[in-house]
Amino acid sequence: MTEWLPTLRTATPEEGYALAVRLARVAVKLTQPDAAVRERLRPEYAEDADALIAASQVVATHFATVAAANDYWRDRR
Amino acid sequence: MTEWLPTLRTATPEEGYALAVRLARVAVKLTQPDAAVRERLRPEYAEDADALIAASQVVATHFATVAAANDYWRDRR
Amino acid sequence: MTEWLPTLRTATPEEGYALAVRLARVAVKLTQPDAAVRERLRPEYAEDADALIAASQVVATHFATVAAANDYWRDRR
Amino acid sequence: MTEWLPTLRTATPEEGYALAVRLARVAVKLTQPDAAVRERLRPEYAEDADALIAASQVVATHFATVAAANDYWRDRR
């Protein structure tokens, strides 16, 4: 992977959320580097409520970090 | 999706909680973009205690973030 | 639901804990609004150790938020 | 229950840990108030590695709160 995470700063909360989603996915890639296997697993967990909720939990944890890094975008008008 | 998260500020804790619920749901949408599939899964997990508790856990994590972003609504009278 | 969360402030840690329990339950209600279904699920998870522990985890996460909101009730004598 | 949580302050980290354990258990009691049922479940989860780890996770979350409430017992000699 080339540089994929130059900063935790984002212009908006929404971009921060998108970054959290990416942060959650990178760990999966690092544990399962084979894209073909990941593609095979995707439909499986994308139709499994438990897996969807668990994935949402990982995003929530990363979003907390990204939000803190951006001081909750408080200085935004 | 159009802009769905302009800010983490809410007027009240209750609106903050509602925002946490939305934050939890958006990750599910991003992982399973097909609304028809999500509709099919809904009755399944909405009648499964484990899934309901897991979903509540995601909301709790997001609520922590939203509450911090609002400085716990301390300046509210 | 009428206003159910006017503030995160509580007079005592104990009331803060009770609030955390309520915060955990509201998410379940929002995901499964049908009280009859919830009543049907209750005996099931209330006799399942894994579900009880998972529910306790959600309370722990909310209690962290409520405790921070109250500055850990430090100024209490 | 009579007053069971007058404060989050403890004299030592060890007492703080003990308090975290209690905080984890109280949520279980509130969800399953019947002591007889809890006694029946106990041997079951106390011999289940997954349940023991999950219970330890709840304690960890509460310990984080109690430790913060005590400013990590930094002023202790």
Place this chain on the structure above:
Amino acid sequence: MTEWLPTLRTATPEEGYALAVRLARVAVKLTQPDAAVRERLRPEYAEDADALIAASQVVATHFATVAAANDYWRDRR
């Protein structure tokens, strides 16, 4: 148990991590005080990927607390 947690301060991040591991294990001991049972469970979960990951999660939560208690060992050269 004699005094096992006199302080959350450690000289290095590595010792802090070791402390987090101990903090995770103590809760298991308190829930299952019988060492013979714990020994019996050990090979079981030590060969179960899900249990290993869950145990690692508990360590992560405690490490966050220990790291904060040590101000992230920032003043270390």
Place this chain on the structure above:
Amino acid sequence: MTEWLPTLRTATPEEGYALAVRLARVAVKLTQPDAAVRERLRPEYAEDADALIAASQVVATHFATVAAANDYWRDRR
């Protein structure tokens, strides 16, 4: 293990993420020190969506700690 964690400081968020991945793996090694067993388990969980998501959750928790330790790399240009 020789010294493996001299500091939580990293030059970039990306290196911080890599450190979080290592922090997640060390706990697994400490619980299952036998490298042969870990190798045997790896293909199993690397092809299991639930395990991949759970592993990603541990990384997320450690990343929060590492990010805080680095003050979110805010002073980086």
